[in-house]
Amino acid sequence: MTLPVPAQRFTPQEYLRLEAAAEVKHEFHAGGILAMSGGTYRHSRVTANLITVLGIQLRGSPCFPLEGNMRVRLATEDRYVYPDASVVCGEPKFDALDANQTTIINPKVVVEVLSESTEGYDRGPKFTAYRDLESLDEYVLVSQDRPLIETFLRQRDGTWSFAAWQGIEAVASLRSLGVQLPLAELYTGLTFGGEAGTNAAGE
DSSP states (O other): EEEESSSOOHHHHHHEEEEEEOOSSSETTTTTTEEEOOOHHHHHHHHHHHHHHHHHTTTTEEEEEEESSSSEEEEEGGGEEEOOOEEEEESBBOOTOOTTOEESOOSSSEEEETTTTTTHHHHHHHHHHHTTOTOOOEEEEESSSSSSEEEEEEOTTTTTEEEESSSTOOOOEETTTEEEEEEEHHHOOOOSSSSSOEEEOOO
């Protein structure tokens, strides 16, 4: 969830300087700065579980997860955003404007944990902006209110293939990484009323 700060236009350099000294995180959207509000317990628990599972699954590979304090620059959209998690394979590439190396420009996978206030933005404008990242192969949406993972995989022709897994017994696949994500592990510590374990995928 983001909340607007007073209307004023900033350059990326000004934003980065302000953000380095800020006590709360802000995103940058074409000259505007948006303050990010805190997340819920469920959001935090799902995100922490996800980072743990990804770290285990990717151990020994050239890929590694990054948590939500690592910013991503979407240069063609003139945006700086904070995904809930991301995965980089190989050497991280940092934004040339950010001397503090707190901004990457080459995530292979980006993950957003959905909430009621951000779901429309994450599915719409934010996904549109992420698609301009040449490095991005997969976009992952994780529900915090029910056991559900949805993924969008970039195809060679530039289209995106959709897949979804629903139910606590399901095992999702991050196809760009070749790893499996058991939903029972992602939702450890959380309960859902009357959810049946099912999964479905579409190409």
